[in-house]
Amino acid sequence: MTPEQVAQAVADAVSALVAEGAIAVDSVPEARVERPKSREHGDYATNIALALAKPAGRNARDVAELVAARLRVVPGFSAAEVAGPGFINLRLDSAAQGEVARTIVEAGPAWGRGTVLSGTTVNVEFISANPTGPLHLGHTRWAAVGDAIARVLEAAGADVTREFYINDRGVQMDKFGASVMAAANGRPVPEDGYHGGYILDLAAQIVAERPGILDLPDVEQHVAFREAAYAVQLREQQQVLELFRTRFDVWYSEQGLYESGAVERGLARLREQGHMFEQDGATWLRTTDFGDDKDRVLLRANGEPTYFAADTAYYVDKRARGFDLAIYLLGADHHGYVNRLRAVAACAGDDPDRSIEVLIGQLVKITRDGVDIKLSKRAGTIVTLEEVVEEVGVDAARYTLARFPVDSPLTLDVAEMVRATNDNPVFYVQYAHARISSVLRNAHELGIDWLAAEFDPALLDHERENNLLGMLAEFPRVVASAAELREPHRVARYLEDLATAYHRFYDVCWVLPRGDEELAGIHVARLWLCAAARQTIANGLALLGVSAPERM
RNA sequence: GCCCUCGUAGCUCAGUCGGAUAGAGCGACCGCCUCCUAAGCGGUAGGCCAUGGGUUCAAUUCCCGUCGAGGGCACCA
Numbered sequence: 001m002t003p004e005q006v007a008q009a010v011a012d013a014v015s016a017l018v019a020e021g022a023i024a025v026d027s028v029p030e031a032r033v034e035r036p037k038s039r040e041h042g043d044y045a046t047n048i049a050l051a052l053a054k055p056a057g058r059n060a061r062d063v064a065e066l067v068a069a070r071l072r073v074v075p076g077f078s079a080a081e082v083a084g085p086g087f088i089n090l091r092l093d094s095a096a097q098g099e100v101a102r103t104i105v106e107a108g109p110a111w112g113r114g115t116v117l118s119g120t121t122v123n124v125e126f127i128s129a130n131p132t133g134p135l136h137l138g139h140t141r142w143a144a145v146g147d148a149i150a151r152v153l154e155a156a157g158a159d160v161t162r163e164f165y166i167n168d169r170g171v172q173m174d175k176f177g178a179s180v181m182a183a184a185n186g187r188p189v190p191e192d193g194y195h196g197g198y199i200l201d202l203a204a205q206i207v208a209e210r211p212g213i214l215d216l217p218d219v220e221q222h223v224a225f226r227e228a229a230y231a232v233q234l235r236e237q238q239q240v241l242e243l244f245r246t247r248f249d250v251w252y253s254e255q256g257l258y259e260s261g262a263v264e265r266g267l268a269r270l271r272e273q274g275h276m277f278e279q280d281g282a283t284w285l286r287t288t289d290f291g292d293d294k295d296r297v298l299l300r301a302n303g304e305p306t307y308f309a310a311d312t313a314y315y316v317d318k319r320a321r322g323f324d325l326a327i328y329l330l331g332a333d334h335h336g337y338v339n340r341l342r343a344v345a346a347c348a349g350d351d352p353d354r355s356i357e358v359l360i361g362q363l364v365k366i367t368r369d370g371v372d373i374k375l376s377k378r379a380g381t382i383v384t385l386e387e388v389v390e391e392v393g394v395d396a397a398r399y400t401l402a403r404f405p406v407d408s409p410l411t412l413d414v415a416e417m418v419r420a421t422n423d424n425p426v427f428y429v430q431y432a433h434a435r436i437s438s439v440l441r442n443a444h445e446l447g448i449d450w451l452a453a454e455f456d457p458a459l460l461d462h463e464r465e466n467n468l469l470g471m472l473a474e475f476p477r478v479v480a481s482a483a484e485l486r487e488p489h490r491v492a493r494y495l496e497d498l499a500t501a502y503h504r505f506y507d508v509c510w511v512l513p514r515g516d517e518e519l520a521g522i523h524v525a526r527l528w529l530c531a532a533a534r535q536t537i538a539n540g541l542a543l544l545g546v547s548a549p550e551r552m
Numbered sequence: 553g554c555c556c557u558c559g560u561a562g563c564u565c566a567g568u569c570g571g572a573u574a575g576a577g578c579g580a581c582c583g584c585c586u587c588c589u590a591a592g593c594g595g596u597a598g599g600c601c602a603u604g605g606g607u608u609c610a611a612u613u614c615c616c617g618u619c620g621a622g623g624g625c626a627c628c629a
Contacts, residue, residue, distance in 0.1 A: 037574090038572080054609090084572045085571080085609065087572065130629085169629090170629055281627090284627095297627045300627040307628075331623090332556080332622075332624080335555090336555080336623090336625060339555090362557065362622080362623085403566090404564095407557065408558070408565075408566090409621085409622065411563095425577065430591085434591090435589055437589095438588070493576085496576075497576090503592055506592080506593090507592070507594085510587090510588070514587055552589075552591065
C-alpha cells in the first residue's frame with residue numbers, strides 16, 4: 001500500500017462518517033498522512049481528527065476514535081490507534097507494505113515520475129554568464145541546481161526547455177575585447193578591463209590563429225578581438241558545461257534579440273498594453289503599477305534601448321515561443337530584479353503569479369583552508385568550473401552543490417572539497433547502490449532468478465525491512481514536492497536517508513542463501529526489496545545528474 | 553534610509569505550507585568483519601532552534617519588534 005492509498009483510505013473513512021451523520025461538518029478539511037518521526041507512532045500517522053475537531057465542534061480524540069474504528073477494518077491495515085491530542089497512528093500489515101517492492105520493480109525507471117505538472121511548458125533559464133571569461137564555482141552552483149530543477153520538473157510531467165541567455169552585447173563585451181587586444185599588443189590591460197591570466201592565453205591563441213589581426217586599424221582590431229575572444233569563450237563555456245553534464249536546449253543571444261526584431265516586438269507589445277510613457281525625453285515602463293519601486297527606462301533620451309528593454313523583450317519572446325512559465329534562476333546580487341521582472345510580466349498582460357518565477361540563489365562563499373577567496377574575473381582570482389571538476393569529479397561537485405536549498409548561503413572550502421572527497425555524502429549514496437548491485441550480481445552467479453520466482457511480500461516483516469519499504473514508498477511524494485517547490489535538494493536528502501535505511505537493513509538482514517542453504521521465500525523477497533531499493537536510488541541520482549555506479 | 557535573503561550541535565548544513573522526545577555529515581571518544589562491498593553498522597559526548605512579544609489545542613515553523621550576517625537600491629550591464 002502506497003502513502004497515496006493510505007491517504008485515500010483515510011479520506012474514504014471520513015466521508016463515510018460525514019455521510020452517516022456521525023460527524024457534522026460543511027466541508028472536510030485538508031489533512032496530512034505522513035511518516036511519523038518516531039517509528040513507535042506506526043507506519044503512518046494522520047492529523048485529520050485534529051483538523052476536524054473544531055469545525056465539528058467535537059473533542060479531537062473522540063473524532064479520532066471514530067475514524068480509527070473505520071480504518072481498522074480496511075484490508076491492509078493491522079492497527080489504527082489514537083494517540084496524543086488526537087493523532088491516528090496507522091500500521092500496515094507486512095504484505096500490504098511489501099507490495100511496494102513489486103510496484104517499484106515493475107515501474108523501473110518510471111518509478112517516481114508523476115503528472116502533477118503535466119501539460120505545463122516551462123522555460124528554465126540559468127547561469128546566463130557573460131561570455132567574458134571562464135565559468136567559476138559560483139556559476140557551478142546554478143549549473144548543478146538549474147539542471148536538477150529541470151530534471152525534477154520533467155519527472156513531474158512538465159515539458160521543459162533549458163535555456164542560457166548570452167550577454168553578448170554592450171559595455172562589458174567592449175571592455176573584454178579591449179583587454180584582449182591590449183594584451184595581444186603587449187600593452188597593459190585597461191584599469192577597468194579584465195585582468196585574469198586567461199586574457200593573455202586568449203590573446204596569444206587569437207594572434208596565432210589570425211596573425212594579420214595586429215595590423216588592423218584600432219577600431220577594426222578592437223571589433224575583431226572582441227568577436228574572436230567571444231567565440232572562443234562561448235565555446236569553452238559550452239564545452240565545460242557539457243563536461244559537467246549540463247546541456248542546454250537553447251543558447252539565446254542578446255544580440256540576436258536585436259537582430260531578429262524581438263526588441264521592437266517586445267516594445268510594441270508593451271505599448272499595446274498601455275504601460276509606456278514619455279518623460280525627460282526617454283521612454284519608460286510604468287512598472288510601479290505592479291509592485292516595482294520605481295518606473296524603468298526602456299529607451300534612453302538618445303534613443304538607445306537599455307538593458308532592461310532587452311530583458312523585457314526577452315520575456316515577451318519567451319512567452320511568444322509558447323512557454324506557460326518562465327523560471328529564472330538568479331544570484332542574490334540580482335534579487336532587485338524580481339519585482340521588476342514580475343512587473344514586466346504584468347505590463348505584458350500576464351498574471352505574474354502564473355507565468356513567471358524568479359528563484360534567488362544565495363551566493364557561494366568560497367574559502368581555502370578557512371581563508372576567504374574573492375571570486376573576480378577582473379582580478380583574476382577565480383576557481384573555475386573546470387578546476388572543480390578536475391579536483392573533485394562531476395558527481396561529487398554536482399551532488400555537493402545540489403544538496404543544499406538555493407536560498408541558503410553556502411560556504412565551501414575548496415581545500416576540504418578536494419581533500420575529503422570520501423566524506424562527500426554522494427559516495428554514501430552511491431555506495432549503497434554499488435552494494436546492492438553486488439548482491440544482485442552474486443544472486444545471478446548463484447543462478448537465482450528472483451524475478452521469475454514467486455514473491456511473497458508478507459515475508460518482509462523485519463523492522464528494518466519495514467522501515468526500508470516505508471522509505472521507498474515515499475519517493476514519488478519527494479519527487480513531486482521537489483518539483484512543485486523547485487527544491488531538488490529534497491531528492492538528495494531523501495537519498496541519504498534511503499541509503500541509511502538500506503545499510504541498516506543490509507547490516508541485519510542477510511539476503512542470499514549462505515553456504516549450502518536452500519533458496520527460500522525470504523531470500524527471494526529480500527532480493528525484490530534490494531532491487532526496489534537499487535531502482536529508487538538510481539532514479540533519484542538520475543534526477544540530480546549523478547551516476548549510479550555498479551561497483552566502487 | 554528603504555528593500556530582499558538568512559541567524560538551528562565545535563564546523564558545514566537539513567528539518568519548518570503549525571504537530572507528538574529537534575536531525576545528518578564532519579570533528580572527538582568507545583565498540584562491531586571465519587560467509588552478500590567496513591566508502592558500512594552500533595554507541596557516547598555536544599542545542600534557551602539569535603532575542604523579546606503576539607496568534608493557536610499546539611510555534612524552531614506563522615505575524616510584529618530588536619540585534620547580527622550577506623546582498624540590492626542607475627537613462628551600468
